[in-house]
Amino acid sequence: MKLALMQPYFFPFLGHFDLLNLVDEWIVFDTAQYMRSHWMNRNRILHPAGGWQYITVPVKKHPTNTPGNKVEIAMEIDWRKRILRMLQHYRNRAPYYREVMDFVEECFADVSPNLSETNVRTLEKTRQRLGIVTPIRVLSRMDLQLGSSLRPGDWGFEISRALGAREYVNPIGGAVLFDRDRFEKHGIKLSIQNFATMTYDCRPYRFEPDLSIIDVMMWNQPERIKHYLDTWREALPSGSCG
16 A cells, blocks of 8 residues: 655645545645644635735634644635635636636535645545545544654654555655655655646746646646646656656
């Protein structure tokens, strides 16, 4: 079994779904400490005047060491309407505007006051829309005995060992956290995921890489996105690592 572990992000970029598509089982790391101005409660879309802008879910004040699954959304703020309004500039430009707006509205109709739960539900709906079959599990709902005071590089190893995974895959950005020898000593292969940005025509805008999956879906059918995730590594030069 090939395993990945990631925090619950808000409408994450396509590389997040590439990793989800790559593994056999996905664990939502919802017990990690929440960090302000992070991808748990915001992401990026195109800006009508050029470049990009943030779409943000406002959260209530909480202590610094609060885990992600304890963060509450400031539901008294009408953030859903604000985000939908920010997406309206795609109208008459993006070919799949109406379908994606309907999809986002469907996701927003199923929000929880808990930020992590909302992100997990949205991730599940997006996974289904893209045709990705990898099952999603949530760490806080699993009865795993992992010990206390684990360091950032320990979680992937301990969860892989507890679940009997043969391979653990992590994005390249966190590669320095892991001890490859430690994994291999316990019969677990450590793989680092590279991701080649999917480019697409978004005229009259200038293409901006690695925006939210919302932007990708505005310009591409789900089937085309899934085809890219399934095949982009095949186009790599010989000897390259995906």
